[in-house]
Amino acid sequence: MKKILAFVDHVYEDLELWYPKLRLEEEGWKVVVAGPQSNTVYKGKHGYPCKADADVADLEADSFDGLLVPGGFAPDKQRRDPNVLSLTRDFNKAGKPIAFICHAGWILISADILRGRKATSTVGIKDDMKNAGAEWVDEPLVVDGNLISSRTPVDLPVFAKAFVDALKAG
DSSP: OOEEEEEOOTTBOHHHHHHHHHHHHHTTOEEEEEESSTTOEEEBTTSOEEEOSEEGGGOOGGGOSEEEEOOBSHHHHHTTOHHHHHHHHHHHHTTOOEEEEGGGHHHHHHTTOOTTOEEOOOGGGHHHHHHTTOEEOOOSOEEETTEEEESSGGGHHHHHHHHHHHHHHO
16 A cells, blocks of 8 residues: 655645545555644645644655645745655655645755756746756646646646556556
């Protein structure tokens, strides 16, 4: 059974966490949601709650098959957490799928793993992505090796499918 890590913090984009999480669970896989503190309920931009299963500081990438990074405004706070950045780098070093959408690119920017990679995001962080060395494109889905990116909740169907396909292939 696959095991996927998903980041959460206050003001996450509700759909960008829940749509892929439920899709992954439909495959029979376990999704562990991690935030700054386990057993804490984090509220999304639209008020939907999500309880963290684990504390980010207690986890290692070796225990998981892939990483889901939802957008919203949570990534702006999460990018300051050295545990979030270390985990993200470790997933990347291991070549494990990292699916990130909308503002989630901020975490990969701060982890310094976008240089020379093709990716997309919300247009709101386009300049940040380019300044981090990414080849930014305005497409619903961009897959560059282990990195899977999309722009906004409108792109969730192709985003979730690509993440499932990458996890099945791995």
